[in-house]
Amino acid sequence: xxxxxxxxxxxxxxxxxxxxxxxxxxxxxxxxxxxxxxxxxxxxxxxxxxxxxxxxxxxxxxxxxxxxxxxxxxxxxxxxxxxxxxxxxxxxxxxxxxxxxxxxxxxxxxxxxxxxxxxxxxxxxxxxxxxxxxxxxxxxxxxxxxxxxxxxxxxxxxxxxxxxxxxxxxxxxxxxxxxxxxxxxxxxxxxxxxxxxxxxxxxxxxxxxxxxxxxxxxxxxxxxxxxxxxxxxxxxxxxxxxxxxxxxxxxxxxxxxxxxxxxxxx
Numbered sequence: 499x500x501x502x503x504x505x506x507x508x509x510x511x512x513x514x515x516x517x518x519x520x521x522x523x524x525x526x527x528x529x530x531x532x533x534x535x536x537x538x539x540x541x542x543x544x545x546x547x548x549x550x551x552x553x554x555x556x557x558x559x560x561x562x563x564x565x566x567x568x569x570x571x572x573x574x575x576x577x578x579x580x581x582x583x584x585x586x587x588x589x590x591x592x593x594x595x596x597x598x599x600x601x602x603x604x605x606x607x608x609x610x611x612x613x614x615x616x617x618x619x620x621x622x623x624x625x626x627x628x629x630x631x632x633x634x635x636x637x638x639x640x641x642x643x644x645x646x647x648x649x650x651x652x653x654x655x656x657x658x659x660x661x662x663x664x665x666x667x668x669x670x671x672x673x674x675x676x677x678x679x680x681x682x683x684x685x686x687x688x689x690x691x692x693x694x695x696x697x698x699x700x701x702x703x704x705x706x707x708x709x710x711x712x713x714x715x716x717x718x719x720x721x722x723x724x725x726x727x728x729x730x731x732x733x734x735x736x737x738x739x740x741x742x743x744x745x746x747x748x749x750x751x752x753x754x755x756x757x758x759x760x761x762x763x764x
Contacts, residue, residue, distance in 0.1 A: 503559075537583070544587060544590070556596045560579065562603060570596070597652055597655070610635065610657075615634035616634055657669065665681075675699065677691065677692045
């Protein structure tokens with residue numbers, strides 16, 4: 499587990515033993531020095547962090563001047579990470595943790611991560627009066643998403659965020675891709691969610707305006723939006739099936755009128 503922020507590298511000291519829950523940090527602006535000007539943080543070193551029993555470090559991130567340690571069943575938020583010698587705990591969140599290291603993405607001034615109850619946002623934790631109330635971004639697909647994400651090895655979960663498209667991509671162990679589109683056509687707190695099934699992508703990453711895909715020993719760049727059948731020569735247009743689901747629409751008539759047909763523009 500490694501994270502770059504505040505002019506330093508922050509890394510899990512070891513993947514076994516007591517070092518699992520220690521974050522080591524490098525010297526300022528020098529990732530090659532881990533002694534002089536460096537140090538360590540024991541994320542289980544306070545009573546608040548172990549209030550519900552033993553926990554385990556899963557991921558490290560940061561946003562808006564805070565260093566964030568994601569544990570399996572809790573989250574520890576540190577203030578003043580620019581001066582590690584004066585580092586203090588801003589908040590310990592119990593009962594909500596992170597399932598997979600690679601599900602954590604910085605989404606603008608927010609952080610998305612995968613928890614036991616779906617994809618959650620960390621922004622509201624720090625900036626609302628009731629700071630233990632996390633925003634859930636996947637509640638409309640919670641059951642299906644959680645079943646998909648917990649149905650295999652967590653180390654196979656991958657994610658990416660495309661700031662230009664406003665999309666958070668999350669890959670399940672089975673290969674399904676869940677896309678959370680924050681650039682919705684309507685003003686709503688809930689993003690539009692699309693599930694792409696049975697993909698063969700291993701991982702993906704956004705870098706300098708492009709999304710790169712890893713697939714069976716190859717790396718490609720996601721480009722364009724036209725599906726083509728490469729088995730034909732020349733390649734021809736390819737069709738695919740899509741299932742769309744929504745709640746009922748009664749047009750405020752106490753269910754006397756139910757939407758039965760809909761025209762869709764794709």
